[in-house]
Amino acid sequence: MLSQGFVSAAAIAASVLFILSLGGLSNQEKAKRAVWYGIIGMAVAVFFTALGPGIGGYWLMIPMIIIGAVIGTRLARRVEMTEMPQLVAALHSFVGLAAVFVAWSADLERRRVLAERAADGMMQEFSAFAALVATKAPDELMFLQVEVVLGIFIGAVTFTGSVIAFGKLAGKVDGKPRQLPGGHLLNAGAAVLSLALAILYLNGAGFWTLLLLALLAFFIGYHLIMGIGGADMPVVVSMLNSYSGWAAAAIGFTLSNDLLIVTGALVGSSGAILSYIMCKAMNRNFVNVILGGFGGTQGPAAEIEGEQISIDANGVASALNDAESVIIVPGYGMAVAQAQSAVSDLVRKLRDAGKEVRFGIHPVAGRLPGHMNVLLAEARVPYDIVLEMDEINDDFATTDVVIVIGSNDIVNPAAQEDPNSPIAGMPVLKVWEAKQVFICKRGQGTGYSGIENPLFFKDNSRMYYGDARESINALLPMME
Known part of the structure; x- marks a missing residue:
């Protein structure tokens, strides 16, 4: 076993x-x-915490670490971007x-x-946590109870909210905002009941209060995220990142x-800041995000006139060959x-021909903050031609x-033109202002968020239907 001073020094190093x-x-x-800093920091944190004073049960801990490491490695190798x-x-x-389970265990140990103590004043068997609890004064135990309540509530909301977010992102749950009858009143009622249960628990009620508190928080997390539409899922992921912290x-x-306090605070605060930045980029109210009160329709959408006109690879290639300046706007499609490599090849050909090529990246493009930037970096697209929305919109x-x-x-102009649109007021890339716009898309559907896009019907827009990678690859032989 290592001394507490040594473990504390390691915790400081990991935090840095x-x-x-x-x-x-x-x-x-x-x-x-930076990723390697994080990997080394986590390795230091796990190793020195496991060897800290009062830690035991290695017969169970080591197999669990090995199993988790194997599962994590397999997932990392199999999961696509x-x-x-x-x-x-x-x-x-x-x-x-994990927060819910730890909080439940902490309260059971506190009760034991x-x-x-009441029976004979002696502890028969000390676990690491029981030894910690045994040293606490009554007022300190009250603080422990408050921590238990917060851990259960935040952890339970994070758990079910993240499960629903996973389902929506994976297409296993409908991406449209859905709430039970009563909407936000149900969330408010569940929150009030949670507060009442917390007060009962702090005043000596039994373990049943924590079980009911967890159930209510599970419902709140589920109902909050179910009420958020697919268009806003990037913000939701960032928000849940903050909750997990x-x-x-x-x-x-x-x-x-x-170390857990510092690490959790870093993740929580950085996730909250990122959520706030993304809310500003989408013209959303941060409080509404937290309460799950956005992502739904505001009224009857404006009617769209015109028709979608398709174009083939020859037409797109001809326009690119004649162009002097080109901007590429990538999205989840x-x-x-997995078209980033084909896009990189197209960019290389265009630049070799002396054309100005840049990328326009919206803050919430894709389904994760920075999603497009990572894909383009993976395909070795030069960083200096990848520009954010504010840098390129004009x-x-x-x-x-x-x-x-x-x-x-x-790229939906309805965000600026239709006050009844679910994305009304959201800053968008003004691609329709260009001379010609080609939209590479699989079909005529409204996409993941279910919102119709007037851009597809504009006179200077043409639909280039097909799989993105195959469509871009089809252009490469035709480029001069």
Whole structure:
């Protein structure tokens, strides 16, 4: 066993590595090194925590670590980038459920310690946590109870919310916003009952209060995320990331583990900041996001006039050969088709021909923050031509050709033109201002969010139907 001082020093080192990891992820060129900081930090955290004072049960711990490592490795090798958003949501659910289990266990240990104290004043068998509880004064035990309540509530909301988010992202649950009759009143009622149960528990009620509290929080998490539409799922994933961080911090307080507190606070605060930034990018109210009150229709949508006109590969290639400036706007359809390498080849040919080629990236493109940036970096697209929405939006009016690959909501003019649209007020890429717009899309459907897009019917827009990778590859032999 290592001394507590040594474990604390290791915790500080791991915390520094986590901070460096988060800081490095803000820059594409430093991201790989930042990931390694996080990996090393987590390895240090797990190793030195496992060897800390009062830790035992290695006969169970070591097999569980090995099993988890094997499962994690297999998943990492099998999961495609297109499935990364739902994988992240699933991992968030694990953190939330762990918080619930730890909080339940903590209260059972607290009750056992108090019962044995009352019986003979002696503890017959000390677990690491029981030993910790046994040293606490009555007022400190009250703080422990508060931590238990917070851990259960935040963890349970995170668990079911993340499970529903996983289902929506994976297409196993309908992406449209759905709520039970009563809507937000049900959430409010469940929250009030949760508060009442917490008060009863803090005043000495039995373990049943924690079980009911968890059930109510499970319902709140489920109902909150079910009420959010598919168009807003990137914000939901970021929000659940924040929730999972606070759940981890709650576990840290319960176990008196400084590293968990620091790590949870880092994840929770960074997730909250990212959610706020994304809400600003979508013109959403942050409080509404937390309460699950957005993503639904606002009224009858405006009627769309015109028709969708298709074009073949020859027509698109001819326009690209004649163009001087090209902007490519990728979306989730590019990820689904794994078309990033084909897009990179197209960019290389266009640039070799002396054309100006850039990418326009919306903050919520794809189903995970930074999704498109990661795919393009994987395909070795130069960082300097990948521009954010604010950097490129004014340039569409002077651009010859825009190619939209699998995007819908982020290029939807209804966000600015139709106050009844579910995405009304959301800042979008103004691709329709370009001379010509080609939309690479599988078919005429409304896409994941179910929102019709007037862009597809505009006079300067043409629909280039087909699988994104096959469609882009079809253009390559025709480029001059």
